[in-house]
Amino acid sequence: MAGAIHAHADVAHESKDAPITAVLEPLVNKNIVYAWVFAALFWVIWGPWAGFFTSLKFNFPWLLADQYWTMYGVMRISHTQSVSYGWFSMGTIAMAHYMVPKLCGRPIFKPLFSWIGVACWNVGMIMGIGGFHIGFNQGLEMAEMNWVADLFVATGLVCVLVNLFLTIANRREPKIYVSLWYLMAGFTWTALNYLTGNFLAPLTTGANSAALNGFFLHNVVGLWVTPMGVATAYYLMPVVTRNPLYSHKLSMIGFWALAFFYPFTGAHHYLFSPIPDWVETIAIVSSMMLIVPVWTVLANFWGTMRGRWDLFANTVTMKLLILGAVYYLTTCFQGPTQALRALQPVVHFTDYVVGHAHLALFGVFSLWTMAAFYYIVPKLAGREIYSVGMARATFWLTFFGFLIMALILWIAGIVQGHQLINNVDWPDTLDTNAFYWHLRTVGGFLMDVGMLFFVYNIVATMFWGKPSANPRVV
Ligand code: HEM
Numbered sequence: 001m002a003g004a005i006h007a008h009a010d011v012a013h014e015s016k017d018a019p020i021t022a023v024l025e026p027l028v029n030k031n032i033v034y035a036w037v038f039a040a041l042f043w044v045i046w047g048p049w050a051g052f053f054t055s056l057k058f059n060f061p062w063l064l065a066d067q068y069w070t071m072y073g074v075m076r077i078s079h080t081q082s083v084s085y086g087w088f089s090m091g092t093i094a095m096a097h098y099m100v101p102k103l104c105g106r107p108i109f110k111p112l113f114s115w116i117g118v119a120c121w122n123v124g125m126i127m128g129i130g131g132f133h134i135g136f137n138q139g140l141e142m143a144e145m146n147w148v149a150d151l152f153v154a155t156g157l158v159c160v161l162v163n164l165f166l167t168i169a170n171r172r173e174p175k176i177y178v179s180l181w182y183l184m185a186g187f188t189w190t191a192l193n194y195l196t197g198n199f200l201a202p203l204t205t206g207a208n209s210a211a212l213n214g215f216f217l218h219n220v221v222g223l224w225v226t227p228m229g230v231a232t233a234y235y236l237m238p239v240v241t242r243n244p245l246y247s248h249k250l251s252m253i254g255f256w257a258l259a260f261f262y263p264f265t266g267a268h269h270y271l272f273s274p275i276p277d278w279v280e281t282i283a284i285v286s287s288m289m290l291i292v293p294v295w296t297v298l299a300n301f302w303g304t305m306r307g308r309w310d311l312f313a314n315t316v317t318m319k320l321l322i323l324g325a326v327y328y329l330t331t332c333f334q335g336p337t338q339a340l341r342a343l344q345p346v347v348h349f350t351d352y353v354v355g356h357a358h359l360a361l362f363g364v365f366s367l368w369t370m371a372a373f374y375y376i377v378p379k380l381a382g383r384e385i386y387s388v389g390m391a392r393a394t395f396w397l398t399f400f401g402f403l404i405m406a407l408i409l410w411i412a413g414i415v416q417g418h419q420l421i422n423n424v425d426w427p428d429t430l431d432t433n434a435f436y437w438h439l440r441t442v443g444g445f446l447m448d449v450g451m452l453f454f455v456y457n458i459v460a461t462m463f464w465g466k467p468s469a470n471p472r473v474v
Pocket residue numbers: 047048049051052053054055076079080083084087353354355357358361362366440441443444445447448
């Protein structure tokens with residue numbers, strides 16, 4: 001497989017034992033990567049704890065009930081926006097600033113653009129999230145931040161986009177590695193999608209607004225979160241295993257399948273709605289077809305792992321990558337089946353969907369981003385990870401915490417769904433759900449503690465890790 005062997009600048013340029021720092025590491029602008037890393041770490045403290053607090057509101061609705069800024073509706077979006085546009089987005093942008101120079105053989109084109117990018121993005125986030133707590137909300141799912149905040153985030157996005165594209169255009173490597181394809185596409189699609197969802201959708205009404213919002217919010221997942229996450233994992237698999245990527249061709253088939261099918265899936269959020277049936281049917285068929293890009297990624301990962309499964313047993317980084325890949329398969333089985341007209345009446349409007357959302361955004365993409373940080377921060381700092389024990393604790397706490405949360409939400413959703421189609425009154429279904437919601441809070445608490453360990457471990461590695469010319473993969 002000639003295409004596969006070229007694989008990866010890192011793998012191609014480095015012998016198995018050569019210290020990475022000696023070869024391509026100097027191309028990476030450490031301060032810029034650190035800036036995005038720190039920002040991501042800030043939001044991964046705020047976001048998940050806001051989620052924990054939101055879950056408490058289900059169990060104890062009277063908790064701070066007279067304080068507007070802690071209302072359920074406020075905390076929920078504070079949580080969802082911080083984890084998606086804060087933690088995940090900035091984490092993978094940090095990773096992009098690490099891998100693009102290495103895959104292109106060039107330093108980042110204009111560091112200033114990235115500094116403006118990180119500043120604008122974070123000012124926007126603080127204005128947007130802070131705005132929720134004092135009453136500003138656009139009222140559109142995943143586009144809740146006020147338009148001034150959106151302008152800042154969009155400016156940050158465009159600055160990074162321009163910088164990464166110019167770096168890639170000036171690359172030394174003749175071929176474009178698959179991660180770069182995903183990054184370029186993710187940024188381009190998102191620049192358009194972000195503007196559509198935040199500036200165009202608020203101008204529309206009724207079914208048109210619903211259709212446009214469905215298009216936007218599903219494309220946040222499919223045309224931003226997915227390409228950024230998959231780019232990260234496609235970079236990490238070969239460098240961690242020190243195997244060339246199994247098949248470049250397969251990765252390209254997956255890429256184009258994603259590009260072709262994803263944009264049509266949004267209307268599956270609005271089955272049985274006034275949106276025309278044929279639009280909904282196209283959304284269902286496209287949702288099913290998403291199995292193609294997912295399987296190509298999985299097949300490629302498994303192929304790349306050949307002879308290196310010992311890493312799965314021995315390193316937290318590989319555990320996170322593989323577990324994330326298994327969750328990727330699971331969530332991308334759940335998603336298409338949820339889109340079927342036969343199943344959706346049971347699970348829609350229930351906690352099943354919330355479980356599915358966490359499986360994607362936490363189970364797959366947050367795990368891959370955590371793996372990225374465990375890999376890049378020791379390399380950039382030139383230090384061993386501060387505490388292997390703490391990294392293991394993070395893995396197991398988030399593993400069990402998330403398992404409790406996900407299983408509970410799926411069970412709660414199926415139970416509630418059956419109650420509703422059997423004409424049980426909605427308020428009565430909440431009595432059943434109350435038990436599950438308490439367990440969700442327990443699971444979430446374990447996850448949050450695990451992530452606090454993660455943040456501490458990463459920051460401690462930067463400052464107090466044992467100096468090392470070639471830090472080992474934790
Ligand atoms: C990085 C970690 C996390 C990510 C990426 C994440 C992501 C999400 C997403 C995407 C949603 C929207 C779900 C939907 O609309 O279907 C959501 C909602 C929610 N999350 Fe999280 N979450 C994380 C951690 C947590 C934790 C630790 C808790 C603690 C229990 C939590 C509790 C909640 C709650 C209560 C909701 C609202 C559910 C509802 O309104 O019914 N999340 N989260």
